[in-house]
Amino acid sequence: MKSQADNLLHVLKGYLLDILLTYPEMRKHLERDLQRISLLTSNRGLGLYTLDLPALDSSLLEGLETGRLQLGGPHTRCVSRKCQVPKLFSGLWLRIFEANSCLKQEPDPSAIAFLRSILKLGNKLDVECSPNRRKAALEAYHEIESGLRLPSLNWGWDEILLDEPSESVSLTDCVEALTDADFFFKEEEEVAKGQSRLILDKIQQVADILSRELGDIDVYSEDFLADNTTQGIGFKHGPGAVASKVKNWDKSLFPLWSSKLEHVFPYQYCGITTLDIRSGARLPINHELSSRMLCVPKTAKSPRIIAAEPVEHQWCQQALWSWFRRSIKRTVIGKFIDFSRQDLSAAHVVQASRDRSLATVDLSDASDRLSCWTVERIFRSNHFFLNALHAARTRYLQHEDGSFLKLRKFASQGTAATFPVQSFVFLCIALGVSIKRNTVKMSDIRRCIGQVRVYGDDIILPVHGYEQLKIAMQALQLQINARKSFALGKFRESCGTDAYDGYDCTPVKPLTLTADGPLSRLTVVEAANNLFKKGYWHASNNCLDLLPSSYLQKLRVCGPRDSGMFGLTSYVGNYDLHLKKRWNRDYQRWDVRTVKIKSSTVKTVRQAPHSVLDFFSQRKPILGNRIASEYVKVSDPKERIGWEAALQPAG
Helix, strand or coil: CCCHHHHHHHHHHHHHHHHHHHCHHHHHHHHHHHHHHHHHHHHHCCHHHHHHHHHHHHHHHHHHHHCECCCCCCCCCECCCCCCCECCCHHHHCCCECCCCEECCCCCHHHHHHHHHHHCCCCCCCCCCCHHHHHHHHHHHHHHHHHCCCCCCCCCCCCCCCCCCCCCCCCCHHHHHCCHHHCCCHHHHHHHHHHHHHHHHHHHHHHHHHHHHCCCCCCCCHHHHEECCCCEECCCCCCCCCCCCCCHHHCCCCCECCHHHHHHCCHHHHCCCHHHHHCCCCCCECCCCCEEEEEECCCCCCCEEEEECCHHHHHHHHHHHHHHHHHHHCCHHHHCCCCCCCHHHHHHHHHHHHHCCEEEEEECCHHHHCEHHHHHHHCCCCHHHHHHHHHHCCCEEECCCCCEEECCECCCECCCCHHHHHHHHHHHHHHHHHCCCCCCCHHHHHCCCCCCEEECCEEEEEHHHHHHHHHHHHHCCCCECHHHCECCCCEEEECCEEEECCEECCCCCCCCCCCCCHHHHHHHHHHHHHHHHCCCHHHHHHHHCCCCHHHHCCCCEECCCCCCCCCEECCCCCECCCCCEEEECCCCEEEEEEEEEECCEEEEECCCCCHHHHHHHCCCCCCCCCCCCEEEEECCCEEEEEEEECCCCCC
């Protein structure tokens, strides 16, 4: 069986054929490139595609942003002294940069798309990173944590003791603590401090206005419990693992409920039903369990460090998440944040790459750098919500070796409240640096609609606010990822969409190219379809070559309107005449024998009294019987050859 590196090389050969169709004059260049990449694949293996080529892509993006190509790292040997572009794929590089490494006046967008597609081909492969890289990621995690400011309020206590809007804490508090080393020019220290104070004050004004817009949170109110999106209460369990390692069907039986949770989320109201009380259910123990560190695969470069939360904290965090999502929709905040519409940011990306009016910003280790110090100041004008965040948050993180870490960050990745809270914080920062007036009003915020957009740590804002954003982020101990943030050139990237001068140049990044199981074969077909949709015909065909021929022969061809059907994508309509057919008398139609992808579902009815709590948290059918609670286990997708309705009448 071929290795995944060989499969990547095979797909890359398809890319080179697509490039040859576009640029016939590059035949000799491409033949040399194929020889080089084949030799490199045999020497470097999978690391060539997961580490080396993505690093070269970073140099490309930096050159598009600054206007000059700065080479360094593997496979950056230049063509010659007079031609300062990489020898590998030099034909494409020279359509983007001059021989002196300066950006051309009109770079070829197709060459950019081709080059990025090749360089990013293996960037997202689902592979484990090396132990050394995993160790380095953990060391960086602890270094970031130890460098965060200690909060001013009592996050270590059961109550944060903020009973009314407080002016005693402000984002400008950090300005006086800044040292000379925090600024580039020591002689401009006072000027820099004054500028930082002005910027942070505007951000604080925005945060006060928007946090008040959220309204007060009251767990006893019908507004808090009624979740129209799920037709249930806001409380619910997430699908992931929890720190206590309980089974999914026992998650609603809370053995622990800390006094910190009790202050905002009373157990008798939030964690138990009347039926449980009548059945003599035992009250939980007053103890706060720590969250549990997990390292999950991300890329070959580094793992993703997340935390599994205690089940009772996760239960309340999901309720906060539901309330927050509903609250922003009915306020002006919903004009800047929509947690269900990433495509809104993507539309801004294409437009910004054309007129360069907006900058796209990505942050490094955003959740790990968002401190309690910053969160308590952003939400100082909404002490009800701040108290709820404090109650649902876990204070300690347990390492894999059993040791404990008292967190200075607000929350780790994997916490239900992390994504919405960081989105709100970064929105306040983006609006604060985008507004030019020193005194901020709601009308100033409304003028930013259509210019500012935030989704997690992906930020879009006017270009004129980018320099102030860098100052604000540095003051708040947040870090902009300079390699993925763009404000000068015509390249923009945000929420999975890349564009240059109005042209989409988003590369296809498959998760695997080893078709050795049902799920991996499904992934390979999806990757081939994505390549086909982007016009990379030969790369798509080479991707399909990785599948067994008997498997390919059983796939139907689906048109662009045949949504939800599994098969090969085509722009000329559907086609299944090559498949075996039969007449279905029961349904009076033609059926075809094709590949079917299906996940088996096993439902187990839960009989325990606490299962009634699950009933209120789940989506309920309008018609038919309503089971109090059931545990649904969905297996991995499985494939089989079976009969499906024909796409068109048999000819």
